[in-house]
Amino acid sequence: MSVSCVQPKRIADQMYVSFDRARSCVRRLNGTHEIGCQSSTSGNSGRMYMIDNDQEFNSFITDTKLIDSYRSFIIALNVNLFTTSYVDKLMTSLGSKLNGLLLYLKSSSSRPDYFSQDDQSPNHRYSYYLNQTQVVNWNPQGNGLFFRSFPFPMMFIDEQEDYERLVKFYRQFNISQSTPTCGLELSTFQNAAHTSKTCIRRNGISHSLLDSSETMCDPVGGLNVYSKLPQSLTIAPKIRQPKSVILILAATDSFQMFLKEKGPTGGAQQPATALIIFLSLAHLIGQEQNEFNQQDKEIIFVTLDGDALDYSASFKFLFDMKNGDFPTGNRNEDPIRSEHIHSIIEFQSLSLTDKLSLYAYPSALANQTFIDTLKQNNPMIVSAMPDSPLPPASSQIFLRETSSSSFPVYILTSNHENELSNHYYHSFFDDPSTLAINISSLEYNSTTEFSQWVKLIVEPFAQTLIEYFVGSTKNVTIKQEIINNLVYCVLKNINCPLIHNVTNQTTGNAFDSFNETSLPFSINTYPTSPAVTSRFVQSILSYLLRDRMLDTMNLTEKACEQLSKNDSFRSYTYVGGYTPSIMSDAFFSGYCVRSYSRSVSSMSPAFTIDNYDLSQTTYPVWTESRWSTISLRLFIIPTRKHEIVTLVIGILLLSTSFVVCLILRYYTKISLLQPSSS
Amino acid sequence: MFTYPTNLKFEADNGCQFTLAINSYYEERISTETEEQWFRGFAFLPLLWLINFIWFFRQAFKVEPYPQQAEIRKYVIRSAIGTFIWCIIIIAWNIIFQQLRTRLGPAGDYLTFVVPRGYY
Numbered sequence: 144m145s146v147s148c149v150q151p152k153r154i155a156d157q158m159y160v161s162f163d164r165a166r167s168c169v170r171r172l173n174g175t176h177e178i179g180c181q182s183s184t185s186g187n188s189g190r191m192y193m194i195d196n197d198q199e200f201n202s203f204i205t206d207t208k209l210i211d212s213y214r215s216f217i218i219a220l221n222v223n224l225f226t227t228s229y230v231d232k233l234m235t236s237l238g239s240k241l242n243g244l245l246l247y248l249k250s251s252s253s254r255p256d257y258f259s260q261d262d263q264s265p266n267h268r269y270s271y272y273l274n275q276t277q278v279v280n281w282n283p284q285g286n287g288l289f290f291r292s293f294p295f296p297m298m299f300i301d302e303q304e305d306y307e308r309l310v311k312f313y314r315q316f317n318i319s320q321s322t323p324t325c326g327l328e329l330s331t332f333q334n335a336a337h338t339s340k341t342c343i344r345r346n347g348i349s350h351s352l353l354d355s356s357e358t359m360c361d362p363v364g365g366l367n368v369y370s371k372l373p374q375s376l377t378i379a380p381k382i383r384q385p386k387s388v389i390l391i392l393a394a395t396d397s398f399q400m401f402l403k404e405k406g407p408t409g410g411a412q413q414p415a416t417a418l419i420i421f422l423s424l425a426h427l428i429g430q431e432q433n434e435f436n437q438q439d440k441e442i443i444f445v446t447l448d449g450d451a452l453d454y455s456a457s458f459k460f461l462f463d464m465k466n467g468d469f470p471t472g473n474r475n476e477d478p479i480r481s482e483h484i485h486s487i488i489e490f491q492s493l494s495l496t497d498k499l500s501l502y503a504y505p506s507a508l509a510n511q512t513f514i515d516t517l518k519q520n521n522p523m524i525v526s527a528m529p530d531s532p533l534p535p536a537s538s539q540i541f542l543r544e545t546s547s548s549s550f551p552v553y554i555l556t557s558n559h560e561n562e563l564s565n566h567y568y569h570s571f572f573d574d575p576s577t578l579a580i581n582i583s584s585l586e587y588n589s590t591t592e593f594s595q596w597v598k599l600i601v602e603p604f605a606q607t608l609i610e611y612f613v614g615s616t617k618n619v620t621i622k623q624e625i626i627n628n629l630v631y632c633v634l635k636n637i638n639c640p641l642i643h644n645v646t647n648q649t650t651g652n653a654f655d656s657f658n659e660t661s662l663p664f665s666i667n668t669y670p671t672s673p674a675v676t677s678r679f680v681q682s683i684l685s686y687l688l689r690d691r692m693l694d695t696m697n698l699t700e701k702a703c704e705q706l707s708k709n710d711s712f713r714s715y716t717y718v719g720g721y722t723p724s725i726m727s728d729a730f731f732s733g734y735c736v737r738s739y740s741r742s743v744s745s746m747s748p749a750f751t752i753d754n755y756d757l758s759q760t761t762y763p764v765w766t767e768s769r770w771s772t773i774s775l776r777l778f779i780i781p782t783r784k785h786e787i788v789t790l791v792i793g794i795l796l797l798s799t800s801f802v803v804c805l806i807l808r809y810y811t812k813i814s815l816l817q818p819s820s821s
Numbered sequence: 822m823f824t825y826p827t828n829l830k831f832e833a834d835n836g837c838q839f840t841l842a843i844n845s846y847y848e849e850r851i852s853t854e855t856e857e858q859w860f861r862g863f864a865f866l867p868l869l870w871l872i873n874f875i876w877f878f879r880q881a882f883k884v885e886p887y888p889q890q891a892e893i894r895k896y897v898i899r900s901a902i903g904t905f906i907w908c909i910i911i912i913a914w915n916i917i918f919q920q921l922r923t924r925l926g927p928a929g930d931y932l933t934f935v936v937p938r939g940y941y
Contacts, residue, residue: 350934
């Protein structure tokens, strides 16, 4: 006799069809507004109506009979119709009957040509933008919907199978008005409300002795990482010389209006391309460290996490710099202040284009020799007109906080006539296919057009840096393999051999849970979000800029630990070693890596300054709401007749059961039913 | 409330007749009870006054007069007035709080016992 384990099926589960891989829009707050979407606690439901094109849209808007016959609607809208005009028209004609919006993508080949919910002039909402008179629309196709507040939930189905299931049910049940129709339920309840100030205040309120306070929102922030060659340390009593530090900047975050727990976040053109170039350049600097160590200037590689929303990370970085906290760590290291900075180089919004624009600001401080050398070494680079408005870039904040009078900034970006080449700026459609990469066939060492393009940019750039700072002309080359590996790790799978080769056992194992995930670029909240991006970048950056003299020494793990005991400025780890970057002939089983890297919280200073009023606009105060469940379910709304019949049968059954019980009580002798004697 | 004889007439062995006023014990009790309840209600307990009023309403107004009834009536009426005043205060505070909760800023939030999630 066999006993089979039967999975009990609840009737409630059989009533709904869930779509687990849908993306949703969440609520975020800043000092004065709330943006994003909100649903009711138990979800927003309504009759589903699918609108696929403009004609269907117009016929729906004018069909007042249909709109009047239902109490609420969930509109399934083709993503090509997701523009301000359509959404506004829908909201005005349906009013409060619009209970939710579900966008769908029919197939990956039918994605719209432009899809960006960021503003036309990104990061320009407040006066954080450098005070330049001309407002340039860098992102002309941006519809700004990300920054609006919607009273209903919005979700997005981007998987083709999900779309086909949805259409199958819709076509099956939406024949005419009298047959049962499909209904959708969107549940994306967000805890935060009003403004960051209100929400942060409510985070700490708890009146009861038993329950602790409930956190409703988290400040936006992640980790800023910086690293440099470990041989150049300015330790007391040595004093740092003015204009002796060069900062190279890249971003590690982005945002998208629709996000999901486990899914690609976009960000291939911005910031992944810039980040890959940044890391490859770090490798070249590390490779040529003997040259760079001969001169007195330090090149510090800095990644900023949180600049997509009002440059929070840059503000924090400059705040730390003003307070003498850059670099953090041992107090004996002389802090870097604005007078020590020689120049800033930033890689921002790069795409696979054959021309790159170089912005240098202010023109009075920019060094023309440097610019000319850059252009001479790399004919792809075109310099912009002097003092032309800068694209959205973190450097703007560096200039703003130092009144543009201390150092020049050089921004390398891909744009054409004041328009960014990125059609999917800050949206999840910004994926590797926009870089001519076929992600499904990409291997760990595939050479792609993109990785060859990166090589063509990075080599002349490193060459220029050597010519300009060291003074010698040298042909530098980077192995194509290294760039291929970086591209694979960043865009396809961060659990790649590279990350395991450059980290020790424990750190490397932390990446196993991210197998087959690309490097996520989204809004991080500190400290709740895992911020795997910053850890990944820090591990690779510190390895690439390591002291290569130790590559020639066969050290044991114990010897490495011994070295770290005497050194409080640099970190020592024992790793397997990334072979393509090792120049020596001998290969050992393990290497001791001496590196200099720091990571600091990149939360806006507004959250760390005592008694700072969060409604002030000195610093950005973005927070992201917390939520518990996000679900999308489909169910069938029966016809009116069906509902009435069900109700009538129910009432009849109820009264029949009363009658039967009465009869049994008074006309039979069943003791269970008799009134009790006491 | 239970009924009880108002007067019990007894005839003693020696021929003396006397009436045992046993019910005055209960009426004394009721009178003291209303008075004590009235004082207890001052500890911000309007429900005690409400109960005082409802429970002893019959004794105060619906039963034939007896000596302690004036006292009882006095305290029952006072409890009724007290309850009414409390109702006004509570309703007024309820309306004020609901209107001003969001406008008061931090004060409104700190006064709220269960802070609303997801809404201002």
